[in-house]
Amino acid sequence: MKAPANFIVSPRWLVSVVPKRAPLENYSLVVQSGKISDVLPAPEAEQKYQGLPKYELKDHLLIPGLINMHGHAAMTLLRGYADDLPLMQWLQEEIWPAETRWVDAQFVRDGTSLAISEMLLSGTTTFSDQYFFPGSTAEAAIEAGMRCQIASPVLEFPSNWAKDAKDYLQKGLDLRDEFRPHSLIEIASGPHAPYTVSDNTLSEIAKYSNELQSNIQVHLHESAQEIEDSIKEFGKRPIQRLYDLGLLGPNTQCVHMTQLIADDMDLLEKTNTSVVHCPSSNLKLANGFCPVKELTDRGINVCIGTDGAASNNSLDLLAEIRMASLLAKGHSGDPTILDAVSSLECATINAARALGMEDQLGSLEVGKQADMVAIKLDSPESTPIYNPISQLIYSANSSNFSHSWIQGKLVMEDRKLTNLHLPSITKRARHWAERIRGASND
Ligand SMILES: [Zn+2]
Structure with missing residues (x-):
């Protein structure tokens, strides 16, 4: 029909x-x-x-519909490109050089369409993304009819997309104007991490986001080294630095959060900041465990993300929810933590709350969007x-x-994606892999 x-x-x-x-x-x-x-x-x-x-x-x-709260969709094209390395070595020696060589608007468009196909087929209806050329991400989402929060990336160093922090910030603001008419697209700010963004830039982001009432998503307390380096350089833990710069609050989503002491959790609790738990990525990069029991005991809002396909390597949020539930039990020694319903809440209503869209998404209530x-x-x-x-x-x-x-529109019927032609999407992805593989064999 x-x-x-x-x-x-x-x-x-x-x-x-x-x-x-x-x-x-x-x-x-x-x-x-x-x-x-x-x-x-x-x-x-x-x-x-x-x-x-x-x-x-x-x-x-x-x-x-499930809400995947953290990822880098276009990185599906680097799925399996480099595995089994520590975070900084993985980033510096493998991922960043590959991105410098290959990432452009078309790479992002093709990689995102592949990611969206994978996510739709596994029950996700909304995803949050942080990657270069975010306009291409938004276009791919609109074509698929998928809902998306785009945390426009901000770093101090240049990429193929922007030349310095000022340029990233301006491009993020332009993106906001460009996609304002699209009800499926929400533009947020995506300072990459405390170790790649300066105090000045972080303060600017806090100011803009406050004025525009927009969300912020940041990788935070991902590894032990990040904490050590921050204490050496700034004399404080990364989350304390973000707090001092005015970056924490109900519109802020902190991703990973594996290295947490009681003071860190006090700050999250006090500011009503959300945590995005990415258990598979944290396990694969051996970064540690997000203390979900302590966070939920304090009433801190916890949601779930797959992270990018280069570090998971799957965008199957249902599998990620299961991983989160089992890991929380094993890590805390308490089998009652993240029971089935609470786990489902993490990927639905908690995520909607983190997005500031609790009145529209995350439950099947009268008056809400039919996602x-x-x-x-x-x-x-x-x-x-x-x-x-x-x-x-x-x-x-x-x-x-x-x-x-x-939004009440059928995007998958009997496992067939209604707006996307899957064979062409997988064909384009294979073509990218041939080029990338060919170049690394040179
Ligand atoms: Zn990430």
């Missing part, structure tokens, strides 16, 4: 996340003009909305079902996500 504007979805189970954490069985959800207009028992919907087109999803669980995904739970690994949320988090495979809507 041609995707209708107003329709009903009748899944076997529905988890709204808010207000109800428990699954609803045999409920229907009604979408009108891109928003959720009703959630009610299926027989009542049958009566009340006669004639509306209906998606009957008899073996499916419907949940809010939602359905997963089919009839395969062997999902059978039998006592609790569909347990099944989703602990055993389901993300290749069973079947349908996805963003």
Whole structure:
């Protein structure tokens, strides 16, 4: 059927996340003009909305679309390019030189389309990104009909995209103006990390973001070396430095946060700053553990990101949620931490809160945007079902996500992406890899 504007979805189970954490069985959800207009028992919907087109999803669980809070989408083109190295060596000897040689607007466009395909097929409807040529990222997202926060990168050193901090800042402001009309795109500021951005520039970012009420996303406390170097150079821990420069607050998202002492957590708590946990990337680069139990015990908002495909190497957020849940239990010695529902909250309502979009995203509530995904739970690994949320988090495979809507528009139907031509996207990615591989064999 041609995707209708107003329709009903009748899944076997529905988890709204808010207000109800428990699954609803045999409920229907009604979408009108891109928003959720009703959630009610299926027989009542049958009566009340006669004639509306209906998606009957008899073996499916419907949940809010997953929100991947941190990544570098275009780096899918460097997936598997360099593995098994410490963070600084990986960056300085492998990633940064490869980026200098290859990254341009087309690289970003092609790599982002590949990333978006992977994310849509695994249940993600919103992603946050931080990479060069962010205009190309935004264009790829718009083409796919995907929602995106773009943290426009800021560094002190030149890249193929900008020449110095001032240039990065100006380009970020221009980007804001350019994509203002697009409701799927939110432009934020992305100071790369405390060790690549000066005090002056960080203060500028704090000032702009405060004036524009825009979000900030920064890599922070990613490795032990970052803390050591900061104490040597500035006489304080990185998070203290950001706090002193006015960078922390409810609009700020700190990514990684593996090296935390009580004083650091006091600052997060006091300023209502969000943490983006990227467990696979932290494990792969052997950077340490984000203390999720201590953070959540303090009421600090924790969400989840995959990080880029060069350091994960997968953008499967469902797998990342499972990793976060298991790791939190193993690391804290407390199996009750990040139970299935709380884990799902991290990737839905907590992420919406971090984005400042809690009133629009992150749950299947009346009045919110119809960003939602359905997963089919009839395969062997999902059978039998006592609790569909347990099944989703602990055993389901993300290749069973079947349908996805963003702003009420169908972007995946029976695993077919409606706006993208996947064979051409994978073909372009393979072509890039041939060029990159060919050059490194010279
Ligand atoms: Zn990152």
